[in-house]
Amino acid sequence: MASAVLPRQKTRFLPAIDQRAAPNNNKLLHKSRLKEKSELPDPDFPENEKSQTTTITEDDIARFRKPVHQNLCVSMLREGFHRSFEEFFSLLQRWKASRLVAGEDSALWQQRPLEEQPHKLETLKELLNRAESAERSNQYVEVYENYLALAKFFSEPDDRWLQHHFYKLSLLSARKVKMDSGKREAEANAHIGQLYLEQGDLELAQEHYEMFHHLAVGRSWQDESGCPLLSLACEGLWRVYTLQAQRHLQNKDYSPAIQILTKAYDMAKQAGDRKIEGEAAYRVALAYQSLGDHRTAKQFLNTFVEISTALEDTAGVGRAYKAIAQSLESEGKLNETIQYLQKYAEISEEINQDQGLQDACMCLGSIQSSRGEYVSACEYFIRAYAIACDLGSVPLLQKAQVSLGITRAHSMLRTYSSLVANNEPQSLLTLIRWKETREEFHKPPSAAWGNVNAVKSHRSVSQPPCCWTTFCSSHALTAAQTNMGRRRDNRRRGC
Numbered sequence: 001m002a003s004a005v006l007p008r009q010k011t012r013f014l015p016a017i018d019q020r021a022a023p024n025n026n027k028l029l030h031k032s033r034l035k036e037k038s039e040l041p042d043p044d045f046p047e048n049e050k051s052q053t054t055t056i057t058e059d060d061i062a063r064f065r066k067p068v069h070q071n072l073c074v075s076m077l078r079e080g081f082h083r084s085f086e087e088f089f090s091l092l093q094r095w096k097a098s099r100l101v102a103g104e105d106s107a108l109w110q111q112r113p114l115e116e117q118p119h120k121l122e123t124l125k126e127l128l129n130r131a132e133s134a135e136r137s138n139q140y141v142e143v144y145e146n147y148l149a150l151a152k153f154f155s156e157p158d159d160r161w162l163q164h165h166f167y168k169l170s171l172l173s174a175r176k177v178k179m180d181s182g183k184r185e186a187e188a189n190a191h192i193g194q195l196y197l198e199q200g201d202l203e204l205a206q207e208h209y210e211m212f213h214h215l216a217v218g219r220s221w222q223d224e225s226g227c228p229l230l231s232l233a234c235e236g237l238w239r240v241y242t243l244q245a246q247r248h249l250q251n252k253d254y255s256p257a258i259q260i261l262t263k264a265y266d267m268a269k270q271a272g273d274r275k276i277e278g279e280a281a282y283r284v285a286l287a288y289q290s291l292g293d294h295r296t297a298k299q300f301l302n303t304f305v306e307i308s309t310a311l312e313d314t315a316g317v318g319r320a321y322k323a324i325a326q327s328l329e330s331e332g333k334l335n336e337t338i339q340y341l342q343k344y345a346e347i348s349e350e351i352n353q354d355q356g357l358q359d360a361c362m363c364l365g366s367i368q369s370s371r372g373e374y375v376s377a378c379e380y381f382i383r384a385y386a387i388a389c390d391l392g393s394v395p396l397l398q399k400a401q402v403s404l405g406i407t408r409a410h411s412m413l414r415t416y417s418s419l420v421a422n423n424e425p426q427s428l429l430t431l432i433r434w435k436e437t438r439e440e441f442h443k444p445p446s447a448a449w450g451n452v453n454a455v456k457s458h459r460s461v462s463q464p465p466c467c468w469t470t471f472c473s474s475h476a477l478t479a480a481q482t483n484m485g486r487r488r489d490n491r492r493r494g495c
Contacts, residue, residue, distance in 0.1 A: 068118045072125045084128035091124075091162070098161075111158050123153055131173075140176040144184050147173055151191065160195075167191045186215035186229060193236055202244050209236040234271035238264045238280060245287070254291040261287050278307035278316060285323060294327035301327070318347035318356055325363070334367055341367070358387040358396060365403060374411035381407060 069092060076085040095114045102108040114120065127146045134142035151166035171188035193208035213233035221229040241264035248257035261284045268280035285300035301324050308316030325340035341364050348356030365380030381404035388396035419427040 067115060069115045069121055072121055076125060076129065079129070081129045081132050084125070084132045087128055088125060091165070120154070120159075124150065127153075135173075140173050141180075141184070143173040144170050144177060144188075148188075148191075164192075164195055167195060181219070182215045183219070183221050183229075186212050186221070186233075187223075189215070190229070190232060190236065193240075197236070197240060197243075202240055202247075206237070206240045206244070209233060209240055213237055228272075231271045231273070234267045235273065235276060238267040238271065238276055241267065242280070242283060245283070249287065249290065252290075254287060258284065258287045258291065274307050274311055275313075278304045278311070278313070281307070282316075282319065282323070289323065289327060289330075292330075294330055297327050298324060314347055314351050315353065318344050318351075318353070321347065322356075322360070322363075329367070334371065338364065338367060354387050354391055358384050358391065358400075361387065362400065362403065365407065369403075369407045369410065374407050377407045378404060378411065 069088075073085055073089060076082075076088065092114060099108055099113070127150050131143045131146040134140075134146065147166050147170040151163050151170060154160075154162035154166065167188065171185065171192060174184035174188045177184050189208045189212040193205045193212060196202075196205035196208065213230070213236075216228075216230040216233045219230065223229060223232065241260050245257040245260040245264065248254070248260065261280070265277070265280040265284050268277040271277070281300045282304045285297040285304065288294070288297035288300065301320050305317055305320045305324075308314075308320060321340045321344040325337045325344065328334075328337040328340065341360055345357055345360035345364065348354075348360055361380045361384035365377045365384060368374075368377035368380060381400055385397065385400035385404060388400050416431075419431055
Protein backbone atom coordinates (compact mmCIF):
# COMPACT_ATOMS: atom_id res chain seq x y z
CA MET A 1 0.00 0.00 0.00
CA ALA A 2 2.90 2.22 0.78
CA SER A 3 4.34 1.49 -2.56
CA ALA A 4 1.22 2.79 -4.19
CA VAL A 5 1.72 6.39 -2.88
CA LEU A 6 3.18 8.71 -5.56
CA PRO A 7 6.11 10.96 -4.69
CA ARG A 8 5.22 14.60 -3.89
CA GLN A 9 6.02 17.17 -6.66
CA LYS A 10 7.34 20.67 -5.84
CA THR A 11 5.61 23.55 -7.58
CA ARG A 12 7.34 26.88 -8.31
CA PHE A 13 5.58 30.19 -7.77
CA LEU A 14 8.03 32.11 -10.08
CA PRO A 15 9.56 30.92 -13.31
CA ALA A 16 13.16 29.87 -13.29
CA ILE A 17 15.64 32.54 -14.18
CA ASP A 18 17.76 30.34 -16.40
CA GLN A 19 14.83 28.95 -18.30
CA ARG A 20 12.64 30.74 -20.89
CA ALA A 21 9.06 30.83 -19.91
CA ALA A 22 6.74 28.82 -21.99
CA PRO A 23 4.54 30.82 -24.32
CA ASN A 24 1.17 31.77 -22.99
CA ASN A 25 -1.60 30.92 -25.36
CA ASN A 26 -3.88 33.66 -23.96
CA LYS A 27 -1.31 36.35 -24.55
CA LEU A 28 -0.67 35.16 -28.08
CA LEU A 29 -4.36 35.22 -28.80
CA HIS A 30 -4.70 38.75 -27.42
CA LYS A 31 -1.84 40.02 -29.55
CA SER A 32 -3.24 38.52 -32.67
CA ARG A 33 -6.60 40.16 -32.04
CA LEU A 34 -4.95 43.58 -31.52
CA LYS A 35 -3.05 43.18 -34.76
CA GLU A 36 -6.18 42.30 -36.67
CA LYS A 37 -8.00 45.24 -35.15
CA SER A 38 -5.23 47.65 -36.15
CA GLU A 39 -5.40 46.40 -39.74
CA LEU A 40 -9.11 47.19 -40.00
CA PRO A 41 -9.92 50.55 -41.74
CA ASP A 42 -10.83 53.40 -39.43
CA PRO A 43 -14.15 54.98 -40.46
CA ASP A 44 -13.03 58.44 -39.24
CA PHE A 45 -9.73 58.56 -41.15
CA PRO A 46 -9.34 57.36 -44.74
CA GLU A 47 -6.76 54.67 -45.28
CA ASN A 48 -4.67 56.72 -47.74
CA GLU A 49 -4.37 59.68 -45.34
CA LYS A 50 -3.43 57.47 -42.43
CA SER A 51 -0.72 55.75 -44.41
CA GLN A 52 0.99 59.11 -45.21
CA THR A 53 3.65 60.35 -42.85
CA THR A 54 4.38 64.07 -42.35
CA THR A 55 8.03 65.11 -42.26
CA ILE A 56 8.92 68.71 -41.37
CA THR A 57 12.27 69.88 -42.68
CA GLU A 58 14.40 72.87 -41.78
CA ASP A 59 13.26 74.64 -44.95
CA ASP A 60 9.63 74.27 -43.91
CA ILE A 61 10.39 75.75 -40.53
CA ALA A 62 12.35 78.63 -42.09
CA ARG A 63 9.46 79.33 -44.46
CA PHE A 64 7.33 80.33 -41.50
CA ARG A 65 9.93 81.79 -39.19
CA LYS A 66 12.04 83.88 -41.60
CA PRO A 67 10.95 86.63 -44.02
CA VAL A 68 10.34 85.83 -47.67
CA HIS A 69 13.28 87.76 -49.06
CA GLN A 70 15.70 85.98 -46.71
CA ASN A 71 14.41 82.56 -47.76
CA LEU A 72 14.75 83.53 -51.41
CA CYS A 73 18.31 84.71 -50.87
CA VAL A 74 19.22 81.40 -49.19
CA SER A 75 17.56 79.48 -52.01
CA MET A 76 19.53 81.38 -54.67
CA LEU A 77 22.80 80.68 -52.88
CA ARG A 78 22.01 76.99 -52.44
CA GLU A 79 21.18 76.68 -56.13
CA GLY A 80 24.47 78.34 -57.07
CA PHE A 81 23.12 81.60 -58.55
CA HIS A 82 25.57 83.91 -56.81
CA ARG A 83 25.31 86.81 -59.28
CA SER A 84 21.53 86.71 -59.12
CA PHE A 85 21.76 86.82 -55.33
CA GLU A 86 24.06 89.82 -55.54
CA GLU A 87 21.65 91.64 -57.86
CA PHE A 88 18.63 90.69 -55.75
CA PHE A 89 20.24 91.79 -52.48
CA SER A 90 21.60 95.05 -53.92
CA LEU A 91 18.14 96.05 -55.17
CA LEU A 92 16.65 95.49 -51.72
CA GLN A 93 19.39 97.56 -50.12
CA ARG A 94 18.96 100.28 -52.71
CA TRP A 95 15.24 100.49 -51.91
CA LYS A 96 15.94 100.77 -48.18
CA ALA A 97 18.58 103.46 -48.68
CA SER A 98 16.32 105.55 -50.93
CA ARG A 99 13.50 105.27 -48.42
CA LEU A 100 15.70 106.41 -45.54
CA VAL A 101 17.09 109.34 -47.51
CA ALA A 102 13.58 110.47 -48.49
CA GLY A 103 12.44 110.52 -44.87
CA GLU A 104 9.23 109.67 -43.08
CA ASP A 105 7.34 112.64 -44.53
CA SER A 106 7.96 111.65 -48.14
CA ALA A 107 5.64 109.80 -50.49
CA LEU A 108 8.26 107.07 -50.85
CA TRP A 109 7.93 106.26 -47.16
CA GLN A 110 4.21 105.66 -47.58
CA GLN A 111 4.70 103.11 -50.35
CA ARG A 112 4.55 99.43 -49.59
CA PRO A 113 8.09 98.07 -49.09
CA LEU A 114 9.41 95.67 -51.69
CA GLU A 115 10.15 93.08 -48.99
CA GLU A 116 6.43 92.86 -48.23
CA GLN A 117 5.44 91.91 -51.78
CA PRO A 118 6.17 88.17 -52.16
CA HIS A 119 4.81 87.91 -55.70
CA LYS A 120 7.26 90.51 -56.99
CA LEU A 121 10.17 89.00 -55.07
CA GLU A 122 9.51 85.51 -56.41
CA THR A 123 9.21 86.77 -59.98
CA LEU A 124 12.40 88.76 -59.55
CA LYS A 125 14.27 85.73 -58.24
CA GLU A 126 12.98 83.41 -60.98
CA LEU A 127 13.87 85.67 -63.91
CA LEU A 128 17.23 86.65 -62.47
CA ASN A 129 18.12 82.98 -62.15
CA ARG A 130 17.10 82.36 -65.75
CA ALA A 131 19.17 85.31 -66.95
CA GLU A 132 22.26 84.12 -65.09
CA SER A 133 21.83 80.57 -66.35
CA ALA A 134 21.52 81.84 -69.94
CA GLU A 135 24.56 84.09 -69.55
CA ARG A 136 26.69 81.15 -68.40
CA SER A 137 25.94 79.43 -71.70
CA ASN A 138 26.45 82.67 -73.71
CA GLN A 139 22.76 82.78 -74.69
CA TYR A 140 22.56 86.58 -74.68
CA VAL A 141 19.25 86.67 -76.54
CA GLU A 142 17.64 84.81 -73.67
CA VAL A 143 19.40 87.09 -71.19
CA TYR A 144 17.95 90.11 -73.00
CA GLU A 145 14.46 88.62 -73.02
CA ASN A 146 14.54 87.87 -69.28
CA TYR A 147 15.67 91.38 -68.39
CA LEU A 148 13.06 92.81 -70.76
CA ALA A 149 10.39 90.66 -69.11
CA LEU A 150 11.44 92.02 -65.71
CA ALA A 151 11.26 95.61 -66.99
CA LYS A 152 7.76 95.07 -68.34
CA PHE A 153 6.70 93.28 -65.16
CA PHE A 154 7.56 96.26 -62.97
CA SER A 155 5.20 98.64 -64.76
CA GLU A 156 3.44 100.15 -61.76
CA PRO A 157 4.18 103.81 -60.93
CA ASP A 158 5.89 102.85 -57.66
CA ASP A 159 8.20 100.44 -59.51
CA ARG A 160 9.48 102.79 -62.20
CA TRP A 161 12.99 102.73 -60.73
CA LEU A 162 13.06 98.94 -61.14
CA GLN A 163 11.75 99.23 -64.68
CA HIS A 164 14.44 101.74 -65.55
CA HIS A 165 17.12 99.50 -63.99
CA PHE A 166 16.17 96.41 -65.99
CA TYR A 167 15.79 98.35 -69.23
CA LYS A 168 19.41 99.40 -68.77
CA LEU A 169 20.45 95.80 -68.14
CA SER A 170 18.54 94.73 -71.24
CA LEU A 171 20.47 97.33 -73.26
CA LEU A 172 23.79 95.98 -71.97
CA SER A 173 22.83 92.42 -72.85
CA ALA A 174 21.44 93.47 -76.26
CA ARG A 175 24.83 94.92 -77.20
CA LYS A 176 26.33 91.44 -76.75
CA VAL A 177 23.95 89.92 -79.30
CA LYS A 178 25.79 89.71 -82.63
CA MET A 179 23.34 87.85 -84.84
CA ASP A 180 20.45 90.36 -85.14
CA SER A 181 22.30 93.35 -86.71
CA GLY A 182 21.50 95.50 -83.68
CA LYS A 183 17.70 95.15 -83.66
CA ARG A 184 17.46 94.35 -79.95
CA GLU A 185 19.85 97.18 -79.14
CA ALA A 186 17.59 99.54 -81.08
CA GLU A 187 14.54 98.32 -79.18
CA ALA A 188 16.33 98.74 -75.85
CA ASN A 189 17.28 102.32 -76.75
CA ALA A 190 13.67 103.01 -77.64
CA HIS A 191 12.47 101.77 -74.24
CA ILE A 192 14.98 103.86 -72.32
CA GLY A 193 14.32 106.91 -74.47
CA GLN A 194 10.61 106.64 -73.73
CA LEU A 195 11.31 106.45 -70.00
CA TYR A 196 13.49 109.56 -70.07
CA LEU A 197 10.85 111.35 -72.14
CA GLU A 198 8.18 110.57 -69.56
CA GLN A 199 10.49 111.83 -66.81
CA GLY A 200 11.12 115.10 -68.68
CA ASP A 201 14.85 114.48 -69.19
CA LEU A 202 14.88 115.56 -72.82
CA GLU A 203 18.66 115.50 -73.32
CA LEU A 204 19.02 111.83 -72.37
CA ALA A 205 15.83 110.99 -74.26
CA GLN A 206 17.29 112.64 -77.35
CA GLU A 207 20.51 110.66 -76.99
CA HIS A 208 18.77 107.28 -76.89
CA TYR A 209 16.21 108.11 -79.58
CA GLU A 210 18.95 109.30 -81.92
CA MET A 211 20.78 106.01 -81.36
CA PHE A 212 17.52 104.18 -82.01
CA HIS A 213 17.07 106.12 -85.24
CA HIS A 214 20.68 105.51 -86.29
CA LEU A 215 20.31 101.74 -85.88
CA ALA A 216 16.90 101.60 -87.59
CA VAL A 217 17.81 103.60 -90.72
CA GLY A 218 17.83 101.37 -93.79
CA ARG A 219 16.29 98.42 -91.93
CA SER A 220 12.89 96.83 -92.44
CA TRP A 221 12.48 95.94 -88.78
CA GLN A 222 9.01 95.89 -87.26
CA ASP A 223 7.70 95.61 -83.74
CA GLU A 224 5.21 93.03 -82.47
CA SER A 225 2.26 94.99 -83.88
CA GLY A 226 3.84 95.28 -87.35
CA CYS A 227 4.80 98.96 -87.07
CA PRO A 228 8.20 99.81 -88.61
CA LEU A 229 10.84 100.64 -86.03
CA LEU A 230 12.11 103.52 -88.16
CA SER A 231 8.72 105.21 -87.95
CA LEU A 232 8.71 104.81 -84.18
CA ALA A 233 12.20 106.32 -83.98
CA CYS A 234 11.18 109.31 -86.09
CA GLU A 235 8.03 109.85 -84.08
CA GLY A 236 9.98 109.71 -80.82
CA LEU A 237 12.50 112.27 -82.07
CA TRP A 238 9.65 114.49 -83.25
CA ARG A 239 8.21 114.52 -79.74
CA VAL A 240 11.58 115.22 -78.13
CA TYR A 241 12.43 118.06 -80.53
CA THR A 242 8.99 119.61 -80.13
CA LEU A 243 9.29 119.70 -76.34
CA GLN A 244 12.78 121.16 -76.56
CA ALA A 245 11.54 123.89 -78.89
CA GLN A 246 8.70 124.76 -76.52
CA ARG A 247 11.23 125.56 -73.82
CA HIS A 248 12.97 128.00 -76.17
CA LEU A 249 9.65 129.57 -77.15
CA GLN A 250 8.78 130.15 -73.50
CA ASN A 251 12.04 132.05 -73.14
CA LYS A 252 11.34 133.89 -76.43
CA ASP A 253 14.41 132.38 -78.10
CA TYR A 254 12.75 132.11 -81.48
CA SER A 255 15.76 131.37 -83.70
CA PRO A 256 16.91 128.18 -81.89
CA ALA A 257 13.28 127.17 -81.51
CA ILE A 258 12.73 127.39 -85.26
CA GLN A 259 15.86 125.32 -85.94
CA ILE A 260 14.72 122.57 -83.59
CA LEU A 261 11.14 122.64 -84.93
CA THR A 262 12.48 122.31 -88.46
CA LYS A 263 14.31 119.14 -87.39
CA ALA A 264 11.08 117.93 -85.81
CA TYR A 265 9.25 118.60 -89.08
CA ASP A 266 11.83 116.55 -91.00
CA MET A 267 11.44 113.65 -88.54
CA ALA A 268 7.66 113.85 -88.88
CA LYS A 269 7.93 113.55 -92.66
CA GLN A 270 10.24 110.54 -92.35
CA ALA A 271 7.82 108.87 -89.95
CA GLY A 272 5.23 108.63 -92.71
CA ASP A 273 2.38 109.80 -90.46
CA ARG A 274 0.52 112.63 -92.17
CA LYS A 275 -1.17 113.73 -88.97
CA ILE A 276 2.02 114.45 -87.05
CA GLU A 277 3.53 115.95 -90.23
CA GLY A 278 0.71 118.48 -90.34
CA GLU A 279 1.04 119.21 -86.64
CA ALA A 280 4.77 119.77 -87.05
CA ALA A 281 4.18 122.17 -89.95
CA TYR A 282 1.65 124.08 -87.85
CA ARG A 283 4.13 124.50 -84.99
CA VAL A 284 6.86 125.72 -87.35
CA ALA A 285 4.41 128.27 -88.77
CA LEU A 286 3.54 129.61 -85.32
CA ALA A 287 7.24 129.96 -84.52
CA TYR A 288 7.80 131.98 -87.69
CA GLN A 289 4.80 134.13 -86.76
CA SER A 290 6.38 134.88 -83.39
CA LEU A 291 9.60 135.84 -85.17
CA GLY A 292 7.67 138.14 -87.54
CA ASP A 293 8.30 136.16 -90.72
CA HIS A 294 4.68 135.89 -91.84
CA ARG A 295 5.47 134.93 -95.40
CA THR A 296 7.25 131.73 -94.36
CA ALA A 297 4.59 131.13 -91.73
CA LYS A 298 1.86 131.18 -94.38
CA GLN A 299 3.77 128.62 -96.47
CA PHE A 300 3.81 126.13 -93.61
CA LEU A 301 0.18 126.96 -92.75
CA ASN A 302 -0.89 126.21 -96.33
CA THR A 303 0.89 122.85 -96.00
CA PHE A 304 -1.05 122.25 -92.80
CA VAL A 305 -4.31 123.11 -94.59
CA GLU A 306 -3.55 120.64 -97.40
CA ILE A 307 -2.74 117.82 -94.98
CA SER A 308 -5.77 118.52 -92.76
CA THR A 309 -8.05 118.64 -95.78
CA ALA A 310 -6.71 115.32 -97.04
CA LEU A 311 -7.23 113.76 -93.60
CA GLU A 312 -10.70 115.36 -93.31
CA ASP A 313 -9.55 117.06 -90.12
CA THR A 314 -12.00 119.95 -90.02
CA ALA A 315 -10.76 121.23 -86.68
CA GLY A 316 -7.21 121.37 -88.04
CA VAL A 317 -8.37 123.39 -91.05
CA GLY A 318 -10.08 125.83 -88.69
CA ARG A 319 -6.91 126.30 -86.66
CA ALA A 320 -4.96 126.93 -89.86
CA TYR A 321 -7.48 129.56 -91.04
CA LYS A 322 -7.21 131.37 -87.72
CA ALA A 323 -3.41 131.41 -87.88
CA ILE A 324 -3.46 132.62 -91.50
CA ALA A 325 -5.83 135.41 -90.50
CA GLN A 326 -3.38 136.50 -87.79
CA SER A 327 -0.56 136.69 -90.32
CA LEU A 328 -2.70 138.63 -92.78
CA GLU A 329 -3.76 141.05 -90.06
CA SER A 330 -0.12 141.66 -89.17
CA GLU A 331 0.53 142.47 -92.83
CA GLY A 332 -2.38 144.93 -92.84
CA LYS A 333 -4.57 142.88 -95.22
CA LEU A 334 -7.84 143.30 -93.33
CA ASN A 335 -10.19 142.20 -96.11
CA GLU A 336 -8.42 138.84 -96.49
CA THR A 337 -8.22 138.60 -92.71
CA ILE A 338 -12.00 138.91 -92.46
CA GLN A 339 -12.47 136.23 -95.10
CA TYR A 340 -10.32 133.69 -93.25
CA LEU A 341 -11.93 134.55 -89.91
CA GLN A 342 -15.36 133.99 -91.45
CA LYS A 343 -14.19 130.60 -92.70
CA TYR A 344 -12.90 129.85 -89.21
CA ALA A 345 -16.30 130.79 -87.74
CA GLU A 346 -18.18 128.63 -90.26
CA ILE A 347 -16.02 125.59 -89.53
CA SER A 348 -16.34 126.09 -85.77
CA GLU A 349 -20.11 126.24 -86.07
CA GLU A 350 -20.12 123.20 -88.34
CA ILE A 351 -18.31 121.02 -85.82
CA ASN A 352 -20.16 122.54 -82.82
CA GLN A 353 -17.03 124.06 -81.36
CA ASP A 354 -18.47 126.97 -79.40
CA GLN A 355 -15.11 128.06 -78.07
CA GLY A 356 -13.76 128.58 -81.57
CA LEU A 357 -16.93 130.29 -82.73
CA GLN A 358 -16.83 132.71 -79.82
CA ASP A 359 -13.18 133.45 -80.57
CA ALA A 360 -13.94 134.08 -84.25
CA CYS A 361 -16.80 136.46 -83.40
CA MET A 362 -14.59 138.42 -81.02
CA CYS A 363 -11.85 138.73 -83.67
CA LEU A 364 -14.31 139.79 -86.34
CA GLY A 365 -15.90 142.33 -84.01
CA SER A 366 -12.52 143.83 -83.14
CA ILE A 367 -11.55 144.18 -86.81
CA GLN A 368 -14.90 145.72 -87.79
CA SER A 369 -14.68 148.12 -84.87
CA SER A 370 -11.17 149.18 -85.89
CA ARG A 371 -12.51 149.92 -89.39
CA GLY A 372 -15.33 152.06 -88.02
CA GLU A 373 -18.09 149.59 -88.93
CA TYR A 374 -19.67 149.69 -85.49
CA VAL A 375 -23.05 148.18 -86.38
CA SER A 376 -21.47 145.02 -87.76
CA ALA A 377 -19.00 144.97 -84.87
CA CYS A 378 -21.83 145.13 -82.34
CA GLU A 379 -23.52 142.19 -84.02
CA TYR A 380 -20.41 140.05 -83.64
CA PHE A 381 -19.86 141.13 -80.02
CA ILE A 382 -23.49 140.41 -79.15
CA ARG A 383 -23.17 136.94 -80.55
CA ALA A 384 -19.88 136.37 -78.76
CA TYR A 385 -21.59 137.42 -75.52
CA ALA A 386 -24.44 134.96 -76.07
CA ILE A 387 -22.01 132.09 -76.69
CA ALA A 388 -19.99 133.03 -73.61
CA CYS A 389 -23.17 132.89 -71.54
CA ASP A 390 -23.88 129.37 -72.77
CA LEU A 391 -20.30 128.31 -72.10
CA GLY A 392 -20.51 129.66 -68.57
CA SER A 393 -17.12 131.34 -68.91
CA VAL A 394 -16.98 134.50 -66.84
CA PRO A 395 -13.71 135.83 -68.39
CA LEU A 396 -15.08 135.45 -71.93
CA LEU A 397 -18.36 137.03 -70.89
CA GLN A 398 -16.68 140.03 -69.30
CA LYS A 399 -14.44 140.52 -72.31
CA ALA A 400 -17.44 140.50 -74.64
CA GLN A 401 -19.27 142.98 -72.39
CA VAL A 402 -16.39 145.44 -72.36
CA SER A 403 -15.81 145.14 -76.11
CA LEU A 404 -19.48 145.67 -76.83
CA GLY A 405 -19.69 148.67 -74.51
CA ILE A 406 -16.68 150.33 -76.11
CA THR A 407 -17.99 149.72 -79.62
CA ARG A 408 -21.41 151.04 -78.65
CA ALA A 409 -19.86 154.19 -77.23
CA HIS A 410 -17.81 154.72 -80.40
CA SER A 411 -20.95 154.36 -82.51
CA MET A 412 -22.67 157.09 -80.49
CA LEU A 413 -19.73 159.47 -80.26
CA ARG A 414 -20.18 161.31 -83.56
CA THR A 415 -23.93 161.89 -83.12
CA TYR A 416 -23.50 162.86 -79.50
CA SER A 417 -20.73 165.34 -80.32
CA SER A 418 -22.74 166.94 -83.12
CA LEU A 419 -25.76 167.40 -80.86
CA VAL A 420 -23.63 168.96 -78.16
CA ALA A 421 -21.90 171.26 -80.63
CA ASN A 422 -25.22 172.28 -82.19
CA ASN A 423 -26.54 174.93 -79.81
CA GLU A 424 -30.25 174.49 -80.57
CA PRO A 425 -33.21 173.66 -78.30
CA GLN A 426 -34.16 170.59 -80.32
CA SER A 427 -30.68 169.13 -79.95
CA LEU A 428 -30.74 169.67 -76.21
CA LEU A 429 -34.18 168.03 -75.96
CA THR A 430 -32.84 165.02 -77.89
CA LEU A 431 -29.96 164.70 -75.45
CA ILE A 432 -32.24 165.00 -72.42
CA ARG A 433 -34.62 162.41 -73.82
CA TRP A 434 -31.72 160.03 -74.38
CA LYS A 435 -30.50 160.63 -70.83
CA GLU A 436 -33.92 159.60 -69.50
CA THR A 437 -34.63 156.56 -71.67
CA ARG A 438 -31.31 155.54 -73.19
CA GLU A 439 -33.26 154.07 -76.09
CA GLU A 440 -34.33 156.86 -78.45
CA PHE A 441 -30.92 158.36 -79.01
CA HIS A 442 -29.49 155.30 -80.73
CA LYS A 443 -31.36 152.06 -80.90
CA PRO A 444 -29.39 148.85 -80.71
CA PRO A 445 -28.99 146.95 -83.99
CA SER A 446 -31.38 144.21 -82.91
CA ALA A 447 -33.05 144.11 -86.31
CA ALA A 448 -29.81 142.95 -87.85
CA TRP A 449 -29.21 140.38 -85.12
CA GLY A 450 -28.11 137.16 -86.71
CA ASN A 451 -27.99 138.57 -90.26
CA VAL A 452 -24.24 138.56 -90.67
CA ASN A 453 -23.46 136.97 -94.03
CA ALA A 454 -20.29 135.31 -92.92
CA VAL A 455 -21.64 133.67 -89.79
CA LYS A 456 -24.92 131.82 -89.48
CA SER A 457 -27.29 132.40 -86.58
CA HIS A 458 -26.12 130.60 -83.45
CA ARG A 459 -28.98 131.52 -81.10
CA SER A 460 -32.64 131.98 -82.05
CA VAL A 461 -33.00 135.29 -80.18
CA SER A 462 -33.81 138.76 -81.43
CA GLN A 463 -31.73 140.69 -78.90
CA PRO A 464 -28.95 140.19 -76.42
CA PRO A 465 -29.88 138.10 -73.37
CA CYS A 466 -29.18 140.98 -71.00
CA CYS A 467 -30.17 144.60 -70.47
CA TRP A 468 -28.86 146.67 -73.32
CA THR A 469 -28.34 149.74 -71.18
CA THR A 470 -25.46 148.07 -69.38
CA PHE A 471 -23.45 148.32 -72.58
CA CYS A 472 -24.27 151.84 -73.64
CA SER A 473 -21.75 153.78 -71.61
CA SER A 474 -20.17 154.15 -68.23
CA HIS A 475 -23.16 156.29 -67.18
CA ALA A 476 -25.47 153.33 -67.62
CA LEU A 477 -23.21 151.18 -65.45
CA THR A 478 -23.23 153.91 -62.78
CA ALA A 479 -27.01 154.08 -62.93
CA ALA A 480 -27.32 150.35 -62.50
CA GLN A 481 -25.03 150.44 -59.48
CA THR A 482 -27.08 153.27 -58.00
CA ASN A 483 -30.33 151.34 -58.44
CA MET A 484 -28.81 148.29 -56.79
CA GLY A 485 -27.77 150.45 -53.83
CA ARG A 486 -31.28 151.87 -53.51
CA ARG A 487 -32.85 148.41 -53.52
CA ARG A 488 -30.36 147.28 -50.89
CA ASP A 489 -31.28 150.26 -48.69
CA ASN A 490 -35.00 149.53 -49.13
CA ARG A 491 -34.50 145.94 -48.01
CA ARG A 492 -32.67 147.10 -44.93
CA ARG A 493 -35.54 149.49 -44.07
CA GLY A 494 -38.06 146.74 -44.60
CA CYS A 495 -39.73 148.38 -47.58
